[in-house]
Amino acid sequence: xxxxxxxxxxxxxxxxxxxxxxxxxxxxxxxxxxxxxxxxxxxxxxxxxxxxxxxxxxxxxxxxxxxxxxxxxxxxxxxxxxxxxxxxxxxxxxxxxxxxxxxxxxxxxxxxxxxxxxxxxxxxxxxxxxxxxxxxxxxxxxxxxxxxxxxxxxxxxxxxxxxxxxxxxxxxxxxxxxxxxxxxxxxxxxxxxxxxxxxxxxxxxxxxxxxxxxxxxxxxxxxxxxxxxxxxxxxxxxxxxxxxxxxxxxxxxxxxxxxxxxxxxxxxxxxxxxxxxxxxxxxxxxxxxxxxxxxxxxxxxxxxxxxxxxxxxxxxxxxxxxxxxxxxxxxxxxxxxxxxxxxxxxxxxxxxxxxxxxxxxxxxxxxxxxxxxxxxxxxxxxxxxxxxxxxxxxxxxxxxxxxxxxxxxxxxxxxxxxxxxxxxxxxxxxxxxxxxxxxxxxxxxxxxxxxxxxxxxxxxxxxxxxxx
Numbered sequence: 001x002x003x004x005x006x007x008x009x010x011x012x013x014x015x016x017x018x019x020x021x022x023x024x025x026x027x028x029x030x031x032x033x034x035x036x037x038x039x040x041x042x043x044x045x046x047x048x049x050x051x052x053x054x055x056x057x058x059x060x061x062x063x064x065x066x067x068x069x070x071x072x073x074x075x076x077x078x079x080x081x082x083x084x085x086x087x088x089x090x091x092x093x094x095x096x097x098x099x100x101x102x103x104x105x106x107x108x109x110x111x112x113x114x115x116x117x118x119x120x121x122x123x124x125x126x127x128x129x130x131x132x133x134x135x136x137x138x139x140x141x142x143x144x145x146x147x148x149x150x151x152x153x154x155x156x157x158x159x160x161x162x163x164x165x166x167x168x169x170x171x172x173x174x175x176x177x178x179x180x181x182x183x184x185x186x187x188x189x190x191x192x193x194x195x196x197x198x199x200x201x202x203x204x205x206x207x208x209x210x211x212x213x214x215x216x217x218x219x220x221x222x223x224x225x226x227x228x229x230x231x232x233x234x235x236x237x238x239x240x241x242x243x244x245x246x247x248x249x250x251x252x253x254x255x256x257x258x259x260x261x262x263x264x265x266x267x268x269x270x271x272x273x274x275x276x277x278x279x280x281x282x283x284x285x286x287x288x289x290x291x292x293x294x295x296x297x298x299x300x301x302x303x304x305x306x307x308x309x310x311x312x313x314x315x316x317x318x319x320x321x322x323x324x325x326x327x328x329x330x331x332x333x334x335x336x337x338x339x340x341x342x343x344x345x346x347x348x349x350x351x352x353x354x355x356x357x358x359x360x361x362x363x364x365x366x367x368x369x370x371x372x373x374x375x376x377x378x379x380x381x382x383x384x385x386x387x388x389x390x391x392x393x394x395x396x397x398x399x400x401x402x403x404x405x406x407x408x409x410x411x412x413x414x415x416x417x418x419x420x421x422x423x424x425x426x427x428x429x430x431x432x433x434x435x436x437x438x439x440x441x442x443x444x445x446x447x448x449x450x451x452x453x454x455x456x457x458x459x460x461x462x463x464x465x466x467x468x
Contacts, residue, residue, distance in 0.1 A: 003170070003172050003176055004179055005177070006170070006249070007140070007170055007176075007179070007180065007183070008142055008183075009162060010168045011111060011140065011183060013090065013164065013165050014111045014138040014139075014140065014164075014165055014166070014168070015110065015111055015138075016165075017138060017165035017166070018108070018110050018111060018137070018138050022107075022108065023107060023108060023136060024054065024108070024136050026082060026083055027088055027404065028210065029082060029133060029136060030079055030082065030087075031094075032133045032161075032162070032328070033075050033078060033079050033082075033130065033133055034075075034079070035161040035162065036075065036129070036130070036133070036157075036161050036162075036459070037072060037075045037076075038161070039073065039157040039158075039161040040068065040071055040126070040138055040157060041072070042160075043153055043156065043157055044064075044068055046153045046156075047063065047067070047068060047069075047122055047150065047153050047154075048060050048064065049064045049149075049251050049293045050147075050150040050152065050153045051063050051067070051121060051122065051147070051149075051150050052367060053149040054118070054121070054146070054147040054148065054149050054150050054289070055286060055287045055325075056287045056325050057283075057285075057287035057325065057326065058243075058286050058287065059243075059283060059284050059285065059286050060240060060283065061284065061303070062284075062286060063122070063430045063468060066123065066242065066243070066407075067120055067121075067122040068121045068122060070123050070127065070184040070407055071123060071126040071127060071130070072446065073128075073409060074127050074130050074409060074425075076128055077409035077410070078130055078131070078366060078429075078430075079135045079425070080288045081401070082134050082430075084108065085134075085251075085427060085430045085431075086106060087102065088103045088104060088105045090102070091101050091103060091104060091319045091438075093440075094344060096412070096447075096463070097440075097447070098441075098443070098447070099443030099444075099445055099447075100440060100442050100443055101439075101440075101441040101443075102235060102436065102438070102439070102440055102441075103144040103438075103439050103441075104438055104439070105419055105435050105436075105437045105439060106420045106430070106431070106434040106435070106436055106437070107134075107434060107435045107437050108136030108137050108433075108434065108435075109135070109137055109186035109187050109434065109435055110129075110137060110138070110186030110187075111137065111138045111139070111140065111185060111186050112132040112137045112139045112140075112185060112186060112187045112189065113139075113140055113142070113180060113181075113183065113185040113187070113189065113432060114128045114129060114132070114139055114140070114141045114142065114189045115142045115177065115180065115181065115188070115189065115190040115191065115192050116128070116141060116142070116191055117144050117146065117192045118144035118146035118147045118289055119152070119246045119247060119248070119347075120243070120247070120290070121143060121144060121150040121154075121205070122150065122154070124191045124214075125141050125143050125154060125169075126154075127424070127425070128189045128191075128212075128424060129141065129162070129167065131340075131424050131425075131429035131432070131433055132189075132433055133167075134429075134430055134433075135213075135430055135433035135434045136163070136434075137186070137187075137433055138166055138167070139166075139167050139168075140167075140168045140169070140170060141154070141158070141167070141168070141169045141170070142169075142170055142171070142172065142176075142177060142180045143169065143171065144428055145171065145172070145173055145208070146289055146290065148171075151169070151171055154169055154232070155169045162215075168176060169199045170433065172458070176356060178199070178203060181199070181200040181204055182203040182204070182206065182207070183207070183209075183210065184207040185204070185207075185209050186209075186210075187209070187210050187211070187212070187432075187433055188200070188204050188209050188210070188211045188212070189211070189212045189424070190211065190212070190213050190216065191214040191248070192214075192215060192216075193216060193217075193345070194214065194215045194217065194345075194370075194418050194419070195323070197215045197420070200213065201213060201421070206379065210381075211256060211421060211422065212281075212414070212416060212420075212421065212422035212423065212424060212432055213250065213415070213416050213420045213421045213422065214373075214413070214414065214420050214424075215248070215373065215418065215419050215420040216248040216345045216347070216373055216415075216419060217252070217254040217345055217370055217371070217372040217373050217415070217419040218253060218333055218344075218345055218346075218370075218372055219249055219250065219251055219252045219367060219372040219373055219374040219375060219376070219394070219417055220251070220252065220253055220254070220255055220365075220366050220372060221236045221239070221251035221254045221255070221376040221378070221402065222254075222255045222362055222366070222375070222376065222377050222378065222379075222388065223236075223254060223255065223256045223257070223260070223264065223378045224257075224359065224377070224378055224379035224381065225257045225260070225382050226379055226380055226381050226384065227378040227379050227380060229260055229263050229264055229267055230270075230271075231378075231400075232264070232267075232378040233264055233267030233268045233270075233271050234267070234271040235378070235400070235401050235402055236251050236254055236268070236351070236378075236402060237268050237271040237272050237275065237329070237378070238271075238275065238402065238403075239251045239376070239401075239402025239403045240329065240349060240351050240402075241272070241275065241276070241285070241329060242323055242403060243265055243286050244285065244286045244287065244288055244326070244327065244348060244349050245346065245348045245349040245350070246286070246288070246289060246293075246347055247403070248373055249374040249396070249403060249405075249406055250346075250347075250371050250401075250402075250403075251351070251376055251402050252345060252346055252348075252352075253351065253352040253353070253354055253375075254351060254353050254354065254374070255356050255362045255365060256313040256350070256353055256355060256356070257355070257356060257357075257368070258355040258356060258357055261333060261353060261355045261359055264353065265312065265331055265333065265353065268314070268329075268331055268351070268454070269312070269314055269331075270328050272314045272316070272328075273314070273316040276316070276328075277316050278316065278317035278319060279315070279319055279326055279328045280317075280318075280319045280320075280321065280324050281322075281447060285325075285326060287324070287325040287326050288325045288326065288327055288348060289325075290325070291325060293347075293348070294325055294327055294348075295298060296348075296349075297327060297348040297349075297350055298327070300339075300340055300341045300344075300346070300350060301330055301332070301341075303339055303340060303341070303352060304332055304335060304339050304341050307335075307336060307337065307339055308334065308336060309332050309333065309334050309335045309336070309339075310332070310333045310334040311330055311331070311332050311419070312330065312331040312332075312333075313328060313329075313330050314328050314330070314331065315328050324343060326428055327349055328349065329349045329350075329351065330349065330350045330351070331351055331353060332350060332351065332352045332353065333352075333353045333355075335352055335354065339404035359384065359387065359388075361450065363387075363388070363391050363392060364415065366392055367391070367393075370418040370419070371393045371394055371395075371415070371416045371417035371418060371419055372394045372395065372419055373394065373395040373396070373415045373419035373420060374395060374396050374397070374398065374402075374405070374406075375388070375392055375394035375396075375397050375398075376397075376398050376399075376401070376402050377389075377397065377398075377399050378399075379398055379399070379400070380400070385399055393417070394413070394416065394419070395413070395414055395415035395416050395419050395420060396413060396414075409425065409426065410427075411424050411425060411426055412424070412425050412426045412428035412429070413426075414427040414428075
């Protein structure tokens with residue numbers, strides 16, 4: 001069957017199913033979430049094996065913790081709070097409109113499109129689905145073509161848990177993805193690069209489709225002079241090396257006080273060696289997704305070398321990386337100008353270190369660039385923390401650590417500016433995929449006729465006192 005025709009057919013069948021049952025009960029939504037959880041757990045081993053095959057070496061612990069467990073925790077969290085979220089909220093009525101009732105009800109939108117990337121192919125497909133189902137919507141997932149083995153398992157999971165009229169998964173190339181983003185979704189969630197995100201938003205705008213764009217950018221790690229350099233190095237090294245830096249919120253570069261740069265480089269080397277005594281055959285260290293992505297990273301490294309930067313490859317076991325898709329952590333300091341390394345999101349295990357003189361200089365450096373998806377501030381000084389929070393804008397902030405703000409179920413997740421639009425996770429995830437419908441109900445004693453023209457003089461005087 002023609003894939004475009006198949007997609008249209010799926011979309012129309014889900015739309016019809018939604019219109020036939022437009023506002024499902026709490027019990028149905030909880031049942032849907034429970035079915036999804038059961039299917040994920042039953043296929044845990046298959047998911048781990050599939051992601052490993054797609055990457056050509058993916059840490060089992062990373063897949064378990066950063067993907068599968070994140071999904072299970074999200075289902076548990078949403079299931080616990082869904083009743084409260086679905087409950088209509090009462091709102092105040094202005095005195096001149098009494099007697100009446102004001103309330104807001106949260107209504108499902110309809111059919112949600114989900115476009116997920118390759119770097120976390122389970123989490124970034126399933127977590128948006130969790131919030132779509134919790135909000136009472138239907139959903140069609142379009143995963144990345146770079147993870148075909150994972151897609152097969154995800155296909156099996158959604159087919160086992162749901163009829164096609166509720167959840168479906170479709171695959172296709174860039175042309176298919178462009179068509180997917182141009183459809184008249186009731187909401188479209190896209191996770192990926194800023195470059196592609198702009199195209200998705202342009203396509204969606206033709207139907208006035210509301211979008212949630214989870215993009216990326218260059219997320220800074222700001223090390224302040226009061227913070228322990230060793231601890232900062234360990235935590236930044238961890239955040240940069242999880243999934244080999246192929247994480248949208250990975251620390252992209254580090255800002256370090258000028259006098260501590262050399263010590264910071266040393267501590268990063270110690271931290272990397274402790275975590276990864278070897279790399280090539282180390283099952284804890286994930287491969288780069290493809291040869292093309294590895295070549296892109298290697299070109300970035302070579303370009304800054306030619307421009308005079310100092311590049312240190314951390315290679316504790318003195319291994320040869322030429323015949324593997326793995327790439328060990330590279331530290332880059334002494335950068336001059338604005339090379340590609342400082343223009344593009346790196347998305348790999350390469351960490352530029354930028355020296356700064358004052359906190360004001362560091363904040364100016366951050367604010368001179370597009371607003372990042374994440375910002376990491378390492379300081380125990382409350383005044384410094386406050387200054388960083390007040391004087392920067394980012395999708396999210398993690399103080400004295402990296403990455404962990406993403407997996408706090410009760411916090412929203414989303415970007416700002418070029419790092420994204422909208423948010424999901426937490427109560428905000430439910431609200432993003434619901435229509436907050438305002439409802440005004442008049443009482444039996446009707447006062448509306450007092451506002452019919454012509455207004456009498458006494459009423460005009462009374463209204464003038466109330467309103468002005």
